[in-house]
Amino acid sequence: MIGFNIRSAWAIYTRELMxxxxxxxxxxxxxxxxxxxxxxxxxxxxxxxxxxxxxxxYGAFIVPGLLLLTLLSESTSNASFGxxxxxxxGTIYELLSAxxxxxxxxxxxxxxxxxxxxxxxxxxxxxxxxxxxxxIAHPVFAIFYIMLVAASFSLFGFILGIxxxxxxxxxxxxxxxxxxxxxxxxTFYSVDMLPSPWDTIALFNPIVYLVSGLRWTFYGSxxxxxxxxxxxxxxxxxxxxxxxxxxxxxxxxxxx
Amino acid sequence: MPENxxxxxxxxxxxxxxxxxxxxxxxxxxxxIRKGEIFALLGPNGAGKTTLIGAVCGLVTPTSGTIKVFxxxxxxxxxxxxxxxxxxxxxxxxxxxxxxxxxxSYSRGLFGLSPDKARIEEVLxxxxxxxxxxxxxxxxxxxxxxxxxxxxxxAHEPDLLFLDEPTAGVDxxxxxxxxxxxxxxxxxxxxxxxxxxxxEEAEEMADRVGIIRQxxxxxxxxxxxxxxRLGTTEAVIELAKPMSALPPAIAHFPITLEKDGKELCYRxxxxxxxxxxxxxxxxxxxxxxxxxxxxxxxxxxSLEDIFVGLVENHADETTGEAx
Numbered sequence: 001m002i003g004f005n006i007r008s009a010w011a012i013y014t015r016e017l018m019x020x021x022x023x024x025x026x027x028x029x030x031x032x033x034x035x036x037x038x039x040x041x042x043x044x045x046x047x048x049x050x051x052x053x054x055x056x057x058y059g060a061f062i063v064p065g066l067l068l069l070t071l072l073s074e075s076t077s078n079a080s081f082g083x084x085x086x087x088x089x090g091t092i093y094e095l096l097s098a099x100x101x102x103x104x105x106x107x108x109x110x111x112x113x114x115x116x117x118x119x120x121x122x123x124x125x126x127x128x129x130x131x132x133x134x135x136i137a138h139p140v141f142a143i144f145y146i147m148l149v150a151a152s153f154s155l156f157g158f159i160l161g162i163x164x165x166x167x168x169x170x171x172x173x174x175x176x177x178x179x180x181x182x183x184x185x186x187t188f189y190s191v192d193m194l195p196s197p198w199d200t201i202a203l204f205n206p207i208v209y210l211v212s213g214l215r216w217t218f219y220g221s222x223x224x225x226x227x228x229x230x231x232x233x234x235x236x237x238x239x240x241x242x243x244x245x246x247x248x249x250x251x252x253x254x255x256x
Numbered sequence: 257m258p259e260n261x262x263x264x265x266x267x268x269x270x271x272x273x274x275x276x277x278x279x280x281x282x283x284x285x286x287x288x289i290r291k292g293e294i295f296a297l298l299g300p301n302g303a304g305k306t307t308l309i310g311a312v313c314g315l316v317t318p319t320s321g322t323i324k325v326f327x328x329x330x331x332x333x334x335x336x337x338x339x340x341x342x343x344x345x346x347x348x349x350x351x352x353x354x355x356x357x358x359x360x361s362y363s364r365g366l367f368g369l370s371p372d373k374a375r376i377e378e379v380l381x382x383x384x385x386x387x388x389x390x391x392x393x394x395x396x397x398x399x400x401x402x403x404x405x406x407x408x409x410x411a412h413e414p415d416l417l418f419l420d421e422p423t424a425g426v427d428x429x430x431x432x433x434x435x436x437x438x439x440x441x442x443x444x445x446x447x448x449x450x451x452x453x454x455x456e457e458a459e460e461m462a463d464r465v466g467i468i469r470q471x472x473x474x475x476x477x478x479x480x481x482x483x484x485r486l487g488t489t490e491a492v493i494e495l496a497k498p499m500s501a502l503p504p505a506i507a508h509f510p511i512t513l514e515k516d517g518k519e520l521c522y523r524x525x526x527x528x529x530x531x532x533x534x535x536x537x538x539x540x541x542x543x544x545x546x547x548x549x550x551x552x553x554x555x556x557x558s559l560e561d562i563f564v565g566l567v568e569n570h571a572d573e574t575t576g577e578a579x
Binding site for chain 1 (some may be wrong): 275307310313314315316317334335336338339341343345347349350351352353358362363364365366367368369370408
């Protein structure tokens, strides 16, 4: 039966946001503080001694990368934690026994995780102005792209939260894969700066395309075409949505 | 009862659940629940009680069989069915850092209902939780946490409520309080299916009783009819002087001599009072035969005796089949 209950989705969404407020230091202040430190160290201190990259000061150059670093890690961890905790504590029974389908669940959990990431993104962008001068060449597109990345990685985090059967597994993918790939994905440098063959090898890192895409929305130029970045991000979103639809259809890791 | 009787609120037909490891937790279960009744599902640990509840509530995917709720196959209208079903789980599973009132409001919203403050207040007051509404759930006692789970399950006003071991780990006083609450829910028209380890709980509250073991329903009947049909009377008559054999005057009674002839043991009746009447006849016969006695201890079998007997018989049969 097809249907969408907006009240159910709203109940999940508001509850998840309230949970974030309950843990405001961990959810909001900690990532803002960490990113601010990056701006201070790499943007203001070291960046002042670095040459401009493609006509952009180094401090401004790293803003999209650092923003993406926060977006990826927070979207993933918020969504994964959001669905893992009910599974861990057993409260998932309430969700599974309610007249709630995949659409309400995603709007609730993934929407809340993405919203938290967007709030963080706004705070980080505002904080960045304290340390570096930057401009946004395509502001509307930047907002769209940030929302797209937040939604995609919230979906990805949701899958992780269903896949994980321990807190250790919950942290493996973000910490052992996502974080290194983001650092090596051009957050602090342009792929063009890498010597051969590392500049070619770097293109196998999917995060390169995300950082590049976001940097294009800020400065109008990037390592790879914006169309490729956008296509890959949309493709990732579609794959994650498909996997979640499969999970709900089969009940994998949700129903016995 | 006819296939589509308006009195049937839930009908399970051939319901089977085999887990990937090969364990069959439900084996071809047929069961029918009537509107407005309290149905107690009794069974030892691992009998399949929670699996059965999970299958109806959407926590377990059955391997085969059908579930009809409110006259409709649950697969055809799972949203409509779930909106009218409530579940109180066995474990105290809830967000312990959430406040009581928010947790109950969330449950109501999850079921797609507006945040009706008056209804939530009514539910909380009926469970003596109103004064605790702004407390975090973790600060409550075990019994109060159990009440919160009931409040969450009642928040969307279900027509069919599953209570999985509702009084597990609850002290005697609170258990009786819980029985009163369950009685009130029934009075409001809610059909209740409860699983329990406490047989006296079923004896106290249930209209009908089902006994399940190893995924099979062994028996379903009205509680009183079950006790009448399977119940027995046991009487021990302590004799003034030991006897070496039963005299012909009382030999036709279902009695045995025990404890070196010091006691006469009667085992008979059917739970309807026949046993007591026979014991009275037996005592008269003893007087007529000039057999003196100094004490009588008489006991009717309980639902627990019947339950234990059924489960043990089934275990013997299963062992016999295996052999």
